[in-house]
Amino acid sequence: MAVTTAKPITRKPPRIRFKPDIFLRKMALTLFTLLIAFLFLLPFFNMVLTSLSTTAQMMEPGAPLYPALPATFEYDGKELDVYEVSMPDGSMRDLAIVKKGRQETTFIDPQDVDGGEIVWEGAWRTLERPWSVSPAWSNYAEAWDGIDFPIVFRNTLLIALIGVIGTVVSSTLVAYGFARFRFPGRNLFFTILLATVFLPFAVTIVPTYAFFAAIGWVGSWLPLTIPHFFSNAYNVFLLRQYFMTIPVDLDEAAGIDGAGPIRILWSILLPQCKPVLLAVALFHLVFAWNDYFGPLIYLSAKFELQPIAVALPRFNNLYGSNPPLIQAASLMAMIVPVILFFLAQKAFIQGVVITGVDK
Amino acid sequence: MTALSQLTPGQSEPTPKKRSRAMRNARREALWGYFFILPFILGLLIFTLLPTLATLMMSFSDFNLSGIDETSFVGLLNYKTLFADSQIWHSLGVTLKYALIALPVGLIIPLLLAIVLNSSYLYGKSIFRTLFYFPYIVPFVAAIFVWAALLNSETGWINDFLSWVGIAEPPRWLNDTTWIYPALVILGLWGIGNAMLIFLASLQGVPTALYDAAKIDGAGWWSTLFNVTLPLISSVIFYNLTLAIVGLFQYFTVPLVLNQGTGAPGGATMFYNLYLYKTFFTYNDMAYGATQAWLLFAIILTVTLVLFSTSKYWVYYAAEAR
DSSP states (O other), X not given: OOOOOOOOXXXXXXXXXOOXXXXXXXXXXXXXXXXXXXXXXXXXXXXXXXXXXXXXXXXXXXXXXXSEEEOEEEETTEEEEEEEEEOTTSOEEEEEEEEOOSSEEEEEOTTOGGGOEEEEESOGGGOBOOEEEOOOTHHHHHHHHHTTHHHHHHHHHHHHHHHXXXXXXXXXXXXXXXXXXXXXXXXHHHHHHHHGGGSOTHHHHHHXXXXXXXXXXXXXXXXXXXXXXXXXXXXXXXXXXXXXXXXXXXXXXXXXXXXXXXXXXXXIIGXXXXXXXXXXXXXXXXXXXXXXXXXXXXXXXXXGGOOHHHHHHHHHHHSTTOHHHHHHHHHHHHHHHHHHHHHSXXXXXXXXXXXXXXX | OOGGGGSSTTOOSOOHHHHHHHHHHHHHHHHHHHHHTHHHHHHIIIIIIHHHHHHHHHHTBOOOTTOGGGOOBXXXXXXXXXXXXXXXXXXXXXXXXXXXXXXXXXXXXXXXXXXXXXXXXOSOHHHHHHHHHGGGGSOHHHHHHHHHHHHOTTTOHHHHHHHHHTOSSOOOGGGOTTTHHHHHXXXXXXXXXXXXXXXXXXXXXXXXXXXXXXXXXTOOHHHHIIIIIHHHTHHHHHHHHHHHHXXXXXOOHHHHHHHTTSOOSTTTTOOHHHHHHHHHHTSOOHHHHHHHHHHHHHHHHHHXXXXXXXXXXXXXXXXXXX
């Protein structure tokens, strides 16, 4: 028999699965953060509720928060408002108002129309109305037509997509140049690239506008899309940082096998960069969806070419007295970027982090 | 290093023949480099350098779109008018009043949120991260109308809540010349997601060993925050601060959409850039607008330079060796 050394008896301490004080702290913090998040997102709830209500509801005092319609009763070809009236025997009845008065008001009972008119002592303004839940889905149809959503959506999408192609292609080329090639003035040019972020656009806007006017591009999508084919500081920075994290070995191996720089970019580098390329595309899409000033000055006269960022305020000016429609239109304006974000969260967040933290 | 310069492996000392091959490779590399950054160079020329110079020229002239042929050189006349224009000073004041509230809010709130989201005492971190970030994606024109409904002094939920809590006369937010600035800041709250995410990522990069060391030395929560956390993320604070300031000076599209550029209520939203926009596109006074633009540029440049020069005293770059 072999000599066996006695193993010292060691026991791991029992794993504590539930620590009350830590759990309480966690619950407290989580609930607190939940409250903050709820307040932060409050406008969404307001938007949805308002978009489903009607202007009638907004003007009536004492209206509930949920989308509802006050009850009405049709009598004699007229639509009479129904109010909750307290009867002499102590109960509340819903009666339709026939004559509004300060000292006494005349009603008829919707359930007993032939029972004659009921005179009630009191001012009708103190009475409340019975409400029933009634979401006004028609608001969305109205807003859809009012803002001409299909056209506006098409415009925004096209402007955004063309810009995405432009910025992805050009920013990749420029970032590749900065990341993988040494040339005199490389650092200087890169610093200049970063410095363009600090240049107020006011300093360039007028000659640029004059230039576009002179070549006849004002009133078209060209001033909003073509400049993106000349790369963009943020995207170049993001891509360059990412390129620099990819080892040169594969590039060199391909080079030895005879691949030229473009081939290396296309076949070696880009396939490894898909998440970042996606992030660049998404950022630009969101930017284009958001871009107000550019379309404002270049497309102010051409309603049929305007993207949603310009169409929405114009819609608001026309329908300002109808808040539910405005809210419905706002929801339609924001739905695409939001859905896109939820589908591609990881790419977005990765992109933001690489740009922001690698300084 | 690119593949091109590796085509002669194994040679250490360049002989005359090899040196010229290395030089040729270097030149080829440089040419390819210039080729690839060509879009940037062209864009820089056409859309940045030339327009900037043109605007400078414009500010020394009396260029006006209605009488282009009569443009003449007027020297510093526009600048004299600029400094005498009371609206300019008023607008700068408006911008500063807004910046006074917006800058701290725009930096401290995202930072606090990021600290909360980074805490080990929180359930569902990734969900919260998404919840706080995604409103940043919402197009700002939609956000304006949605928040404006909340801020409505008669029917908005905020004033409803304030009355319910007992405040007899809740502020008239968008119609009040003092409360418009907090109202604008509230309108912009959805934009903090981006800064929050960047702060969060940088917080996650702080080595936990430092926190442990601080705890051993007996540092409390507050002390850890100021002596460990903040200094280590100071580079990101600097980045967000600089971008925030540059953005703040150019703030004007929100008041433009909100009040159609009238500067309502009572001129309290006539931001510097809004006045500039009106000068250019409403009054068509291009030369004067150019002057305003250059003053703005000078201000932003000065502030940025001050920020950069003082940064070495308080910004710590962890990744120095790159």
